[in-house]
Amino acid sequence: MPSSTVENYLKQLYLSQQDEPDKLVAMGKLAGAMGVVPGTATTMVKALADSGLVSYEPRGGVRLTRAGEQLALHVLRRHRLIELFLVKVLGLDWSEVHVEAEELEHAVSDKVLEKIDELLGRPRVDPHGDPIPPAKGRPKIDKTHESLAVCEPGKSYRVARVVDQGPAFLQFVDRCG
Amino acid sequence: MPSSTVENYLKQLYLSQQDEPDKLVAMGKLAGAMGVVPGTATTMVKALADSGLVSYEPRGGVRLTRAGEQLALHVLRRHRLIELFLVKVLGLDWSEVHVEAEELEHAVSDKVLEKIDELLGRPRVDPHGDPIPPAKGRPKIDKTHESLAVCEPGKSYRVARVVDQGPAFLQFVDRCG
């Protein structure tokens, strides 16, 4: 069973990879995102490569293998289902669930997660509009939404997803309705 | 913040202490309960003593301080509230919630725990009948129940608490109704 540290590296790699697919993730970017010094990331990535979870090109960068991606998606699924659960069932504020889920995602078993999924009615997105990966296979990408930047003043829109998930920004959005 | 290892030692010490209060807990007993070799327990207990969470008499045994007891009760409260939550809200079997709660008790924040407590209606006992310690102060002991051993055949009783919480025994009790 992967440690929660390993799970966090894989999850972060998956997210970083979304920015520019087909490109390798730079070690510095990974280290920054994980909040560790570069040397730590190098050590960790070499270990992940030995476990077959990433492919690593020294001085080039790193990328998830198929196995690593599956694991990352599983972590992300737990994270997002838990976020939604905290909002819907326990009534927490959506500005605080990210931090809570960060801890819980490593402690919730598959059995409990399945019950949560069932209780929530097999949802497809979390409270911020991020897609919840399915239990098996890859998520299909949803291109039906537009960036706020291309929206025209005066027109009416429905917000589908909020990318900046810092508590401060979310509370600001809340105050604006 | 105490590590989950520290939390587990304190919780186990609290439970072991219940067997014979006023007596020190023997290192061997603690090591056995924690599933570690004796030397590991010695090392850990010395560290706990340095943090003021236990008082330790070499070759005598160990006992929780007031501070250690408070922490242990807090862990136990989380554990038992989570067990009840898993049964009542998520519909898990009472034979499996102990193992799940063992993980979750270290990941659930006070904020989430408060929501759980609220949702459950401030319960006083967990699914096995064990008392849930209050958020502040010590639990008051409940002497109103009798052991099954002193019950007389033919009479009718209500089961208030099940001490053996192994999955096998609980499933057996379940099958008997």
Added chain:
DNA sequence: AGAATCTCTTTGATTAGTCAAAGAGCTGTT
């Protein structure tokens, strides 16, 4: 090209938690 800069890797040390095995301190028996 040569130097400066940036990024990444290496090396050595640290902390938490653990085990194996050797050693020390009691306790009880003869």
Added chain:
DNA sequence: AACAGCTCTTTGACTAATCAAAGAGATTCT
């Protein structure tokens, strides 16, 4: 009193994850 047998402590070693700082590659700028 001497020994045997427990229990407990000590010591040395190991793993996972980390940092600091030195070293190596690659890029960019004159």
